[in-house]
Amino acid sequence: MKKTMSVLTGALVATAVTAGAASAADTLETVKARGELICGVSTGLPGFSLPDEKGNWTGLDVDTCRGVAAAVLGDATKVKFIPLTAKERFTALQSGEIDMLSRNTTWTHTRDTSLGLNFAGVNFYDGQGFLVQKELGVKSATELDGASVCIQSGTTTELNLADYFKANNMSFSPVVYDTSDQTVQGFAAGRCDILTSDTSQLAALRSKLDNPDAAEILPEVISKEPLGPVVRQADDVWFNIVKWTLFAQLNAEELGVTSANADDMLKSENASIQRLLGTNGDLGEKLGLGSNWAYNAIKQVGNYGEMFERNVGPKTPLQIPRGANALWNKGGFMYAPPVR
Amino acid sequence: MSQNQSDITTKPKQSSSAFNDPRVRGAVFQVLLVGFLVWFGWTIFQNTLQNMESRGITTGFDFLSNPAGFEILMSLVPFDSSDTYGRTFIVGLLNTVLVSFVGIVLATILGFIMGVARLSQNWLIAKVATVYVETLRNIPLLLQIFFWYFAVLQPLPSPRKSLELAETFFVNNRGLYVPAPVFGDGFTAVVVTFFIGIIASVVMGKWAFKRFEATGQTFPTFYASIGLIIGLPLVVFAVLGAPLSWDLPALKGFNFRGGVQIIPEFIALLLALTTYTAAFIAEIVRSGIMAVPHGQTEAAESLGIKKSVTLRLIIIPQAMRVVIPPLTSQYLNLAKNSSLATAIGYPDIVSVFMGTTLNQTGQAVEIVAMTMAVYLTISLTLSVLMNWYNKSMALKER
Ligand SMILES: N[C@@H](CCC(=O)N[C@@H](CS)C(=O)NCC(=O)O)C(=O)O
Numbered sequence: 092m093k094k095t096m097s098v099l100t101g102a103l104v105a106t107a108v109t110a111g112a113a114s115a116a117d118t119l120e121t122v123k124a125r126g127e128l129i130c131g132v133s134t135g136l137p138g139f140s141l142p143d144e145k146g147n148w149t150g151l152d153v154d155t156c157r158g159v160a161a162a163v164l165g166d167a168t169k170v171k172f173i174p175l176t177a178k179e180r181f182t183a184l185q186s187g188e189i190d191m192l193s194r195n196t197t198w199t200h201t202r203d204t205s206l207g208l209n210f211a212g213v214n215f216y217d218g219q220g221f222l223v224q225k226e227l228g229v230k231s232a233t234e235l236d237g238a239s240v241c242i243q244s245g246t247t248t249e250l251n252l253a254d255y256f257k258a259n260n261m262s263f264s265p266v267v268y269d270t271s272d273q274t275v276q277g278f279a280a281g282r283c284d285i286l287t288s289d290t291s292q293l294a295a296l297r298s299k300l301d302n303p304d305a306a307e308i309l310p311e312v313i314s315k316e317p318l319g320p321v322v323r324q325a326d327d328v329w330f331n332i333v334k335w336t337l338f339a340q341l342n343a344e345e346l347g348v349t350s351a352n353a354d355d356m357l358k359s360e361n362a363s364i365q366r367l368l369g370t371n372g373d374l375g376e377k378l379g380l381g382s383n384w385a386y387n388a389i390k391q392v393g394n395y396g397e398m399f400e401r402n403v404g405p406k407t408p409l410q411i412p413r414g415a416n417a418l419w420n421k422g423g424f425m426y427a428p429p430v431r
Numbered sequence: 432m433s434q435n436q437s438d439i440t441t442k443p444k445q446s447s448s449a450f451n452d453p454r455v456r457g458a459v460f461q462v463l464l465v466g467f468l469v470w471f472g473w474t475i476f477q478n479t480l481q482n483m484e485s486r487g488i489t490t491g492f493d494f495l496s497n498p499a500g501f502e503i504l505m506s507l508v509p510f511d512s513s514d515t516y517g518r519t520f521i522v523g524l525l526n527t528v529l530v531s532f533v534g535i536v537l538a539t540i541l542g543f544i545m546g547v548a549r550l551s552q553n554w555l556i557a558k559v560a561t562v563y564v565e566t567l568r569n570i571p572l573l574l575q576i577f578f579w580y581f582a583v584l585q586p587l588p589s590p591r592k593s594l595e596l597a598e599t600f601f602v603n604n605r606g607l608y609v610p611a612p613v614f615g616d617g618f619t620a621v622v623v624t625f626f627i628g629i630i631a632s633v634v635m636g637k638w639a640f641k642r643f644e645a646t647g648q649t650f651p652t653f654y655a656s657i658g659l660i661i662g663l664p665l666v667v668f669a670v671l672g673a674p675l676s677w678d679l680p681a682l683k684g685f686n687f688r689g690g691v692q693i694i695p696e697f698i699a700l701l702l703a704l705t706t707y708t709a710a711f712i713a714e715i716v717r718s719g720i721m722a723v724p725h726g727q728t729e730a731a732e733s734l735g736i737k738k739s740v741t742l743r744l745i746i747i748p749q750a751m752r753v754v755i756p757p758l759t760s761q762y763l764n765l766a767k768n769s770s771l772a773t774a775i776g777y778p779d780i781v782s783v784f785m786g787t788t789l790n791q792t793g794q795a796v797e798i799v800a801m802t803m804a805v806y807l808t809i810s811l812t813l814s815v816l817m818n819w820y821n822k823s824m825a826l827k828e829r
Binding site: 177178181182185201202204205206207208227235236237238239244245246249250252253254256257263264265266267268269273276277280281282284323324325 | 483485486487488489500501502503504512513581585586589604605683684685686688695696773774775776778782786787789790791792793795
């Protein structure tokens with residue numbers, strides 16, 4: 092009797108598994124119902140995503156999430172941040188644990204096409220560089236033959252490194268750690284001669300060393316690392332929202348709309364600004380959001396330029412010049428399609 | 432159930448029908464159950480793959496033949512970033528097997544020493560062993576791995592300030608460097624003689640035992656075996672003009688080149704696994720020895736047998752029967768615990784294959800399944816070997 096019962100239960104479970112397969116991917120409804128956006132960020136990377144002692148997160152990637160929360164929920168503070176290592180990030184997004192991933196993640200062909208994920212744009216153009224111990228007296232990355240290199244597991248960094256050394260006929264030993272803290276510690280303790288990661292992060296990682304002056308960043312940049320937010324594939328509504336929130340913040344910078352003047356701009360005569368802020372047209376409705384979606388994001392979080400200056404710009408400890416991340420009409424790569 | 436029983440009692444003739452035979456019925460139900468479980472598992476697997484496919488996640492095992500594109504710190508087989516993901520599996524697997532195997536051997540030796548030491552009549556030795564066991568057994572393994580890696584090995588000096596022994600052995604924060612043997616022409620002959628020596632010793636041992644049974648005369652088997660296994664190859668080695676040289680490690684550029692490098696990640700993991708598991712093995716050995724009735728020792732004493740011989744020939748063999756089953760599970764634990772390697776970056780299968788390879792390909796289901804299969808295979812192989820050894824040690828009823 093007991094056996095029959097357990098067999099029956101088993102069969103029921105099996106049918107349940109078979110039947111419950113096709114759950115629709117409707118992230119927008121989920122986020123609205125929850126009243127909170129769940130966003131995957133790094134475990135702690137100054138300038139991009141870093142929690143303070145009180146658990147408040149700041150950074151460029153954090154602001155990207157806050158912009159979406161403001162656009163969707165009308166409140167930039169309604170975000171829950173989930174810290175993820177490089178290895179955990181994609182599974183967390185695929186499994187639905189997070190609504191979007193904003194964790195200095197490089198947009199690559201393989202990631203875009205085989206993980207069931209979509210990259211919703213670029214919020215920082217980066218490239219890979221090297222941090223070396225000064226006492227080694229190395230002046231260029233081409234002098235690194237035979238070096239031990241500390242890297243973080245599950246990154247594009249791991250792949251670029253192998254390509255670069257191979258192309259230059261040099262050998263190296265990779266020492267691969269799971270978290271960036273371990274990577275820095277391994278470098279600080281002298282387990283490796285060099286630490287490699289995205290250049291924007293090198294300055295931040297260097298600042299974590301006990302003696303930052305003992306290490307220096309080499310001039311070479313060996314790869315393209317366009318970093319941006321990621322969402323699940325086959326949820327186009329949500330994909331559009333994340334993509335266009337970032338575009339809205341870029342367009343706001345281009346149109347001169349800032350968090351400070353957003354209210355005044357509501358009275359603007361400029362048609363593009365009117366469409367952007369929702370005083371004219373129905374761009375918000377087309378996304379399934381309220382007409383003030385972009386206004387909220389800009390008012391509460393700021394335009395892209397503000398996000399940049401606040402988190403990584405020349406006045407921050409990271410002191411990164413706008414460079415490639417300037418708007419297209421100011422000599423950079425940042426280009427958002429028009430608001431119409 | 433009760434229904435069937437009453438059937439049997441009321442219609443005894445029917446009991447000849449196959450279905451009423453409890454053995455047949457049992458078999459039928461078992462086959463059904465196994466069939467169901469297989470179907471169930473298969474459905475879940477297919478379902479998962481199908482769902483992933485429909486979400487645009489690549490599935491299947493084709494990735495195994497794609498180039499990996501990353502390097503691995505330590506590999507027992509030649510590996511280069513142009514090799515395939517399939518090969519990263521092999522590299523990781525071998526690194527796991529290496530640390531598990533060496534760990535099991537060392538933990539067994541240390542564990543037996545500590546187990547016997549705990550029962551020593553010498554107060555100091557017994558106390559030292561007790562403190563060892565109680566300390567290591569009660570600190571989480573991961574902490575011990577971190578201790579060895581971050582507190583002991585990383586603070587070692589840099590390559591340029593290495594500690595050295597006779598310009599042959601070097602220790603620094605990149606690991607331990609030892610000379611690598613370079614085999615010259617004719618070295619195979621030495622190896623062959625070595626194996627001949629082993630075979631000859633076995634044969635000699637059998638012969639000596641037979642002679643002992645028949646005539647009671649003893650033969651110095653131990654020393655004769657050493658002569659055959661070590662002496663004979665040495666003679667051949669000398670006659671051939673020592674066809675072996677050593678490749679010494681030397682500092683070139685950033686790091687040492689030449690020789691064999693034993694990376695600190697391996698050393699830290701091995702030390703932690705060995706000392707931790709040895710503490711448990713010590714307890715198993717101690718309880719095994721205590722399980723041998725004291726009468727055995729007394730009997731040996733009254734026959735005038737030496738203490739060391741009593742331990743070796745009377746106590747330990749009997750204790751082994753109690754020791755082997757729990758010892759097996761410690762071996763399994765050690766092999767599985769080796770997956771903590773990823774915490775300090777030792778390139779075992781979890782770190783290399785389930786870490787980097789999984790992340791670069793995104794094929795989580797396939798890779799996790801393969802990795803689980805590896806641990807299952809290692810565990811089952813160990814169990815089979817130990818069961819076989821257990822049988823050969825078991826009490827033979829005559
Ligand atoms: N952009 C690269 C690298 C990203 C990455 O994980 N970088 C490390 C720098 S060492 C990091 O951010 N670590 C922080 C963490 O693990 O939380 C990628 O997408 O693969």
